[in-house]
Amino acid sequence: VQVVESGGGLVQPGGSLRLSCAASGFTFWNYDMSWYRQAPGKERELVADITSAGGNTNYADSVKGRFTISRDNVKNMVSLQMNSLKPEDTAVYYCKAYRWWGQGTQVTVSS
Numbered sequence: 189v190q191v192v193e194s195g196g197g198l199v200q201p202g203g204s205l206r207l208s209c210a211a212s213g214f215t216f217w218n219y220d221m222s223w224y225r226q227a228p229g230k231e232r233e234l235v236a237d238i239t240s241a242g243g244n245t246n247y248a249d250s251v252k253g254r255f256t257i258s259r260d261n262v263k264n265m266v267s268l269q270m271n272s273l274k275p276e277d278t279a280v281y282y283c284k285a286y287r288w289w290g291q292g293t294q295v296t297v298s299s
Contacts, residue, residue: 189213189288196281196293199273207268207293209283216264217241219286223257223268225279225295232282236268250276273297 195207207223222237236247236257245257254273259266266283273295280292 189285191283191285191288191290193281193283193290193293196295198296198298200299201273201275201297203273203297204269204271205273205295207270207281207283207295209266209268209290211264211266211283211285214285214288216285217261221257221259221266222284223266224282224284225277226282226292227276227279230279235281238266270295 190212192210193207195205199205218240220237220239223235224232225235226232234248235251236255238245238257238259242259247255254271256269275297278295278297280294282292283290
């Protein structure tokens with residue numbers, strides 16, 4: 189099983205980033221997918237998740253209205269569109285499927 193995130197980087201407050209997660213080695217379309225994040229000195233927290241068919245999504249209160257999770261069950265990918273980024277969004281972002289985690293991608297929001 190492989191879960192690989194990409195798309196992180198440095199962005200100014202108010203900017204946007206799109207994270208991608210490529211998955212392989214399991215039947216992707218059968219699994220709910222999630223994005224988590226972990227800021228320095230803080231516990232890992234759920235950011236957003238999406239059901240296996242993509243019909244339902246769930247967001248942390250802190251990102252509602254700014255982040256959008258989506259998935260492509262043909263390409264075996266899940267994405268996180270992040271708009272109106274704030275310094276407090278700075279964290280390592282992780283993609284998760286069942287008990288499988290990616291290695292994370294760093295997002296830094298700073299002027």
